[in-house]
Amino acid sequence: MALEKHINILDYTLQSLLRRKFKNIGIIMVFTLVIFTVSSIIFLSYSLRQEAHLLLKDSPEIVVQKMRAGRHELISTWLANDIMEISGVSGVEPRYWGYYYDSGVKANYTILGIGASGLENNKVVSGRMPSPHEKGVAAIGRGIADARVIKKDLGSTLYLQSADNKWMNFNIVGVFESASEIMTADLIVTSEDDFKTLVNMPEGTATDLAVHVSNEAEIPTVARKIKEQFPDSRPILRDEIIRTYDAVFGWRSGLIIALFMGALIAFIILAWDKATGLSAEEKQEIGILKAIGWETSDVLEMKFWEGLVISLTSFMCGIILAYIHIFFMGASLLAPALKGWSVIYPEFRLAPFIAFYQIAILMSLTVVPYIASTIIPSWKASITDPDIVMRG
Template identity: 20%
Template sequence: MKSGLKEYPLLVWAARDILRRPGRGLLVSACLASVSFLIAVALLFSQAMETTWNQLMVQAPDLIVRRINAGGWAPMPAETAVAAAASVPGALTPTPRLWGVATGPRGPVTVVASPGVIPETILQGLTPPVSGQAVVGRGVVETLQDGRLILVGQERLQLTIVGTFPAQTCLATHDLVWMAPNDARRLLGLLPGEASDLAVSLFHEEEEPAIQADLADAFPWPVHITGRSDGVLRHHQRAVHRGGISVVACVPAILALVWIVAGTAATGSSRQAHWGLLKSLGWTTGDLVRLQIFQAALLGTPALAAGLASAYSVVFYPPAAGIAAWWLTGGQHLPALVLSRSGALIALLEISALVIIPYLAAVFLATVKQVANEPWHLLMADPWN
């Protein structure tokens, strides 16, 4: 083959070689698609969970102050708490919040009855419930039969469902019940004038670590203060941990792919004899290497695309999204999630590089090792061994 031969005929020859050995091509394609799918699901799910959570946390208060005693959490007098927080320089708009946990039809649910607990963007378009009514998350409404919700706390309460939180807020509202303040106080056993905790905003977010000590000293009872950055860091670590474990678990699959590719791309006496014949007809080592790279690209590109597309669907499109949540969390996470797709394209490019580079490297090295020999050496291989 002339060294100046255009690449298009070589690409056609590569496609012809693939069709001559369809079994080998299907094996390599299936392995590549499976590996890319497994890695992409793990990384996309972790990245999407973190991105979605960060978007919600941007709207969260800077600091949350909770009163504690020997038994754990305790309600706080709202007026006293607001006055104490307002006396601290830099602590802005202290807001009492009313929320807690009650028992629903299929387990605990989070009860909310005041601003500041749910981000404003989630509440847009929803009518605030009045006494005897509730707005619920998707996980709660799925358990109801007649549009009525029965909750058990300090009292037994029956509510009429008048709205449902949007599906795209499922990460924050899956088990949420928004009700009127009077109903929440009865359910949670709180007296008028008591609050569950206190939300505090800061003039400068950088003041968060420094102001916590002054804020704690301002209250006449022991308090526990958590910052928004603590929640962001906690969920970041959880996402990195989950994604890292999943990728490490896929390392054997990547190694198996490399071994299969190396074993099928350039080994076998019949392949060596075929290459010896081509070299004796004028093909160069570079031509043969390019031929194998083209074959790898023709097999790998659709396989990689299929694996990534399947992973993208499993992570971002309900009800398929429940598969990823169930698999990566051991069946203990939400059954379906609507996650943010921000940054997904970059993640897909990184996953493509993670899979395709070892794949092409295996093809290249295995081919070079075999075809670098002289034609007579390759022709001596017995194709019937």
């Protein structure tokens, strides 16, 4: 009997919502827009941060760059021997990498000499990796294959213009996949010799030096010693890069939320309007229900179901739309603001990283207050004499 009573109250609640369908649809649309906006920002910023952590987890503890007039320039490979003598350093490796702008498709590529570290977690979908001194071959990321309309079949040719204005052709011997598509979408891996020819790099130089430290507690000390011994160098710690990514994406997320304050204000006004009182029609409805024998608890249950249906419908619609927008549509509305200038790289899809605690917090800040704003004024009306309520 008790279950049947609750089912009847729920049925009446749904009928009541349908009677005011245009008003409720308007509320759901505004509510959904707010949830969609905030959850899209949360999904995108969290996924980008997770991609950055995934990308950097196997990177060297310290990267040493040479600076001149505040700008990064090529570093001498002879410094590797001196750095190797510093206590705590377990290995030093010169890295050969740089950027290549393809004017044909208006995108930047990252070109990496095969001697560089950081490729051990990448898998070749088909084919193989170039060997360190093999000429005229390359492995490419999916984004480049799509941007240059290159078939992913082995044997295709990629043409690049070198720094001395000569064309170099690379036979595609492998296509990448990776746990993080950010790492390989725009990546071209060639032999060390081909990289030096492409960018016209002088012998005895490298882009930077990767320094490996076995004891993490010694990383700041090693970095300080490198800076003291080579004043024109800049040691960059892996933890500093991770913190920078977190700070940048967190700041940009806050900026976008500020730009969408209009939608947030609309939701606040909506909740305030619900909390400050009921319409004459709603008061009359509660008065009639009380007059025909409904208890105060029954009225509150009806309003609870009403608030729950509207808020959960809006919340689920907003979350689902945000998920589709970020992970299936490439975050087309928010990517330029959060990714910054990196949108000129070949397009990549984010891996669907979701922090469920953030969704729970978002629900507690939207669904719960809305339900409360629905119940409180109804409770005030339900404890008032039905005759007074119906008179207004």
